[in-house]
Amino acid sequence: MKNVLVIGFLFLSLVGVSQRIVDKSVGDFNEVKVYDLIEVNLIKSDENKVLVKGDNVDDIQIINKNGVLKIKMELDKKFHGENTFVEVYFKNIDLIDGNEGARITVNETLSQEKIELKTQEGAKIKVGLDVHHLVVRCVTGGIVEASGKTINQEVVLNTGGVFEGKPLRSEKASIKITAAGEAEMYVSEAVDINIKAGGDVYVYGNPRSVNKNTFAGGRVKVMD
Structure with missing residues (x-):
């Protein structure tokens, strides 16, 4: 019984880790560039923010420079974003740019x-x-x-x-x-x-x- 409880606890812990979500405010932007096989959903909103979930949530870079939002993996995880999922909430968008096998979907x-x-x-x-x-x-x-x-x-x-x-x-x-x-x-x-x-x-x-x-x-x- 004790072993079952331990296994169950470990399983729930792993699920909790795998489902951890990073929520980040990113400021104003009107261009999005995505790299490294990352999958992104673009969602029209009244605020600009990014949610990251899946694998490697701590290894993703989200950079807003002069209104250009770049989403990519850290250098040592480059091209390993296939199990990392990102939701980008945006107020305005003029350019969407996909690179290096990224998958970008606009939800509406x-x-x-x-x-x-x-x-x-x-x-x-x-x-x-x-x-x-x-x-x-x-x-x-x-x-x-x-x-x-x-x-x-x-x-x-x-x-x-x-x-x-x-x-x-x-x-x-x-x-x-x-x-x-x-x-x-x-x-x-x-x-x-x-x-x-x-x-x-x-x-x-x-x-x-x-x-x-x-x-x-x-x-x-x-x-x-």
């Missing part, structure tokens, strides 16, 4: 004038939008998955970047791909497409105007 639709999304090194951003202007840049295997609506979107893909934008309704769009990349986009009026050294663009929405220019490989498909 972003309604604002403009938003910029950047991913690189295999990172991914998933977001719902209601904006006038969207700017996307994906390089080195970075992925942006967007849904909702925008009036205009500008997309740049390099070296394997991916834009999953079919569920995002837009009126006008421009896309530029260099050295491979893949995009799906929904456009109702006009789209301008430039591809150099390989890449694929799938256009939905039967836009009235499709201006395409390819060099050294590349495919454009207007889908039904």
Whole structure:
């Protein structure tokens, strides 16, 4: 019986440690950059703060410098953030930037004038939008998955970047791909497409105007 009680106590202690949450005020910011395989949920709020839970909660760096909030692991834990989960509560956001395999999800639709999304090194951003202007840049295997609506979107893909934008309704769009990349986009009026050294663009929405220019490989498909 005593052994059972000891085991039970140890189990509860381990659970308590694993569920420990770090709550940190971070001041005002309008840009977020995430690194090291860390998973982040962005949550619209009336205050700016960060909650950290999961493994390695004491090994995460949260730095706000000139309105740019950086979330990364300590140097000796670099690229070991896959079991560390972060909730970022924000009042305003202009740019979301994913790096080094990070996973960023915006929990509710972003309604604002403009938003910029950047991913690189295999990172991914998933977001719902209601904006006038969207700017996307994906390089080195970075992925942006967007849904909702925008009036205009500008997309740049390099070296394997991916834009999953079919569920995002837009009126006008421009896309530029260099050295491979893949995009799906929904456009109702006009789209301008430039591809150099390989890449694929799938256009939905039967836009009235499709201006395409390819060099050294590349495919454009207007889908039904």
